[in-house]
Amino acid sequence: MSDQPLLHGREDSSLASAEQGGSGSVSIAELMARPTDKIQEHLAESGVRHLGYVTSKAGYVDDLFDDDGMRTAGASSAEVDHSNMWQKKLKTSSRAHEQTRDVELEASVITLKHAANADDAGLINPLLKKVQQHLLPEKVFTIPAVKAVILYKWTSWAQQLLWLEVAFYALWLFGFQAFVLLFQDEDTKRSLPELLATTRGIGTVVAEAAALFGMAPFLWIEACTLKEYGVFGWASIWNVMDVAMYINQVAIAVMHLGRFNVSSDLLSVLMAFQVLLLWINKVQYFSRVLQPAKNPFIDTLTVVIEDVKWFLFLLVLTLWGFACAFYILFRHDQQHEEFRTIGAAVLTTVTMLLGGVDFKLIHQSHNPNVATVLLVAYVFSMCIVLLNCLIAIMSESANKVAENREERFWHGRAVVIDELETTMPTWLRLHFVPYPTYVHLLQVSDRNKPAAGTPNEQPAASTAGLEARIAALEGQIAELVRLQKQQLS
Numbered sequence: 001m002s003d004q005p006l007l008h009g010r011e012d013s014s015l016a017s018a019e020q021g022g023s024g025s026v027s028i029a030e031l032m033a034r035p036t037d038k039i040q041e042h043l044a045e046s047g048v049r050h051l052g053y054v055t056s057k058a059g060y061v062d063d064l065f066d067d068d069g070m071r072t073a074g075a076s077s078a079e080v081d082h083s084n085m086w087q088k089k090l091k092t093s094s095r096a097h098e099q100t101r102d103v104e105l106e107a108s109v110i111t112l113k114h115a116a117n118a119d120d121a122g123l124i125n126p127l128l129k130k131v132q133q134h135l136l137p138e139k140v141f142t143i144p145a146v147k148a149v150i151l152y153k154w155t156s157w158a159q160q161l162l163w164l165e166v167a168f169y170a171l172w173l174f175g176f177q178a179f180v181l182l183f184q185d186e187d188t189k190r191s192l193p194e195l196l197a198t199t200r201g202i203g204t205v206v207a208e209a210a211a212l213f214g215m216a217p218f219l220w221i222e223a224c225t226l227k228e229y230g231v232f233g234w235a236s237i238w239n240v241m242d243v244a245m246y247i248n249q250v251a252i253a254v255m256h257l258g259r260f261n262v263s264s265d266l267l268s269v270l271m272a273f274q275v276l277l278l279w280i281n282k283v284q285y286f287s288r289v290l291q292p293a294k295n296p297f298i299d300t301l302t303v304v305i306e307d308v309k310w311f312l313f314l315l316v317l318t319l320w321g322f323a324c325a326f327y328i329l330f331r332h333d334q335q336h337e338e339f340r341t342i343g344a345a346v347l348t349t350v351t352m353l354l355g356g357v358d359f360k361l362i363h364q365s366h367n368p369n370v371a372t373v374l375l376v377a378y379v380f381s382m383c384i385v386l387l388n389c390l391i392a393i394m395s396e397s398a399n400k401v402a403e404n405r406e407e408r409f410w411h412g413r414a415v416v417i418d419e420l421e422t423t424m425p426t427w428l429r430l431h432f433v434p435y436p437t438y439v440h441l442l443q444v445s446d447r448n449k450p451a452a453g454t455p456n457e458q459p460a461a462s463t464a465g466l467e468a469r470i471a472a473l474e475g476q477i478a479e480l481v482r483l484q485k486q487q488l489s
Contacts, residue, residue: 027113028113036130036135036136039140044145047110047112047143047146048108048110048111048148052082053104053105055103055104070148070151071089072151072442074152074156074435074439075439076437076438077437082442086105086107103444104444105442105444106442107440107441108443109440110145110148110149113437114435116439118421124146124417125421129233138407138408142410144441146410146414154417156434157433158416161432165286169218171210171214172214175207175210175213175214176274177275177278178203179207183204183256186262188262189263192259205257208253215245215249218242220423222239222242222246225239241281245277245281248273300398303398304401306397307393307397308393311389311390315382315390318386322349322374323346326339326348327341327342329365329374330366330371336361349378
């Protein structure tokens with residue numbers, strides 16, 4: 001094991017500048033006052049300032065970086081001893097070998113002062129508002145300067161706070177699930193005191209109370225988000241579903257604890273919808289930022305639904321037209337339940353769309369020839385033409401999501417971070433959230449660096465994962481050489 005330090009610094013004096021990040025430095029307020037195209041241009045060209053290079057053994061790379069390929073740190077100054085700072089920030093690894101090559105890392109600083117601040121004083125909130133107003137594209141969140149700020153806020157506090165939200169959501173979800181299971185065989189004729197006199201009744205009420213307690217933080221978050229962004233900035237299908245969940249949960253609790261129509265079908269319907277919403281709605285919220293991959297299923301589903309909504313409307317209208325046609329055609333064949341009512345006709349046409357065609361029913365109808373022609377027209381237009389067009393549109397939408405997955409991923413993280421800051425109590429923000437003056441960045445350099453001690457110069461890998469694999473192979477080769485020498489001697 002080598003005793004040399006983890007990182008070796010190398011200053012770049014030609015790039016040294018003033019404390020404010022260079023002559024081109026501007027404040028966030030001044031930047032946001034510029035035309036939107038100039039905002040993106042400035043962030044891309046002047047958002048990050050190079051400080052110098054540091055080197056590390058390739059065996060350390062996996063410990064230094066996560067999947068984002070960068071590390072961030074906060075500091076009170078833009079001008080720091082970056083080599084010494086990163087030596088303190090990064091941990092050593094026992095997996096490194098003396099034979100592994102050096103990896104060149106680039107140290108930089110985000111030129112915008114107070115970029116990691118909350119609300120309008122920081123960088124994330126103003127960018128999100130401009131994206132929501134369609135003044136800036138989601139791609140702005142993949143600019144290195146913006147990514148660095150998001151990553152700093154994410155790793156320093158937001159991820160931990162989001163896991164706390166997950167804990168509350170789990171309490172809400174499993175509390176209501178326990179309530180549903182315990183309520184299934186409840187005697188609905190009992191009053192609340194009589195219910196609490198039984199062990200099962202106490203368990204039912206406790207589970208319901210746990211669900212309400214778990215829901216409370218999300219109700220607060222929704223109210224604060226609505227206040228911050230307004231109705232139009234807040235409105236989305238997922239937020240509307242959230243509101244439906246809150247109202248539904250409260251209605252169920254009022255009916256159950258107040259013993260109002262407890263035995264009615266209405267309570268069963270509300271509970272059935274609540275279980276479904278709880279299992280599917282919040283998944284999209286957490287999956288956008290906690291999933292290991294940057295192409296989450298929920299993002300794909302959301303874009304596909306948005307792209308096919310009008311085509312689905314056309315599909316439903318066509319299906320309704322054929323259902324009405326079959327209903328009228330079978331008006332003299334009331335012995336067939338499949339088309340006795342318009343509702344039954346709709347269900348039958350949906351079944352036929354999925355391949356459940358009953359030719360015997362068609363042949364036994366009052367007008368078998370016309371019914372056959374109508375069936376062929378239905379199968380051709382719906383099953384062959386419209387469904388295949390729907391599949392093509394969905395495939396194109398999925399490809400579009402794959403192309404934009406990077407910006408969607410970082411945009412999703414920015415949304416969650418801003419929502420957490422917006423809804424966080426002031427005392428918690430002051431004591432829990434760090435707001436450094438400058439955000440510093442360390443990432444694998446794109447420059448090629450010769451491998452140390454190697455006769456033939458080879459470029460260092462531009463990604464951490466590749467360097468780690470090369471390091472492992474070099475270590476294995478060195479071990480094989482050593483064993484071979486021992487056998488020969």
